């Protein structure tokens with residue numbers, strides 16, 4: 163039997179397709195997928211958004227669906243059951259949808275693979291999740307968080323796969339892919355919220371990174387590298403990663419190399435700004451506050467250069483715990499505002515960072531074009547004219563269905 167899906171037409175005054183503002187003002191949707199973009203389209207039913215500004219649902223390209231409720235991550239991890247943390251993350255998914263985020267890329271959390279499946283199978287409402295799942299870290303790496311707890315205990319908790327040497331990296335990559343990672347997240351420098359490693363410290367060798375990249379490619383995917391210091395970041399680029407996360411201390415040479423090799427940058431301004439503004443009251447340790455300071459200052463120099471060079475910039479908050487502040491889960495669009503303020507991106511560039519730029523990674527999200535999921539957000543105001551309008555969401559659609567906002 164042949165079944166013809168209903169055609170829904172979605173109409174708005176202005177449509178931004180993830181790259182540019184279109185001449186067209188109508189979208190045809192069939193079975194949750196965009197089937198046509200144009201004018202004077204005919205369908206079985208019409209949703210007219212009047213004078214609103216419609217664009218692809220936004221994507222937070224760097225989030226951690228950890229379910230944590232304070233900035234003291236060690237305390238969260240070691241005092242709560244993993245099941246409890248996973249359940250805590252469920253309401254986050256609803257807040258993300260309401261904020262106009264119809265996809266997120268989780269850059270490291272074992273929960274995210276299970277949450278992804280629950281959303282996909284309509285068990286819980288939420289954005290489409292592209293999940294790194296378990297991360298890969300070297301011994302004495304950022305993935306450990308604590309560098310005093312006996313490492314065997316840490317390994318048993320499976321928060322990160324600890325790999326040293328090429329064979330171990332290959333095994334680690336295959337292990338997380340088998341567990342369901344959509345892409346692989348590694349740490350190529352130390353970090354802020356891990357105890358004794360510095361952000362300028364290199365982690366993994368180029369050969370180790372290359373071996374992980376090769377395994378990812380064989381499985382049809384890619385590697386994202388956490389990197390602050392320039393040397394470790396450069397190692398990651400030379401090793402073949404597709405995205406650099408944070409990139410706070412990158413030099414112009416490395417940015418040029420990234421541009422040559424088509425490596426994207428997620429500057430994660432939200433987390434750095436959050437820690438600078440509220441870190442102490444949110445329970446971030448004194449060593450975390452100290453390490454964050456110089457990184458936060460330097461990214462305001464790196465980002466305008468990256469943008470001038472033409473690097474693909476992604477909007478990613480790096481939020482991983484509830485804050486109750488103006489930068490929080492459910493207020494992820496603050497990242498777009500910060501991209502214009504700190505990174506000097508234009509409003510349209512910031513909108514691209516949260517939509518069309520993400521599609522360049524090969525994920526099916528962030529573009530209004532036939533074949534892409536019918537995931538949209540609309541605003542009564544025009545964020546291309548005033549970026550603050552991204553916080554005033556009017557309608558959200560996921561797979562062609564309107565999300566109830568209250």
Ligand SMILES: [Zn+2]
Pocket residue numbers: 224225226269480
């Ligand atoms: Zn992160």
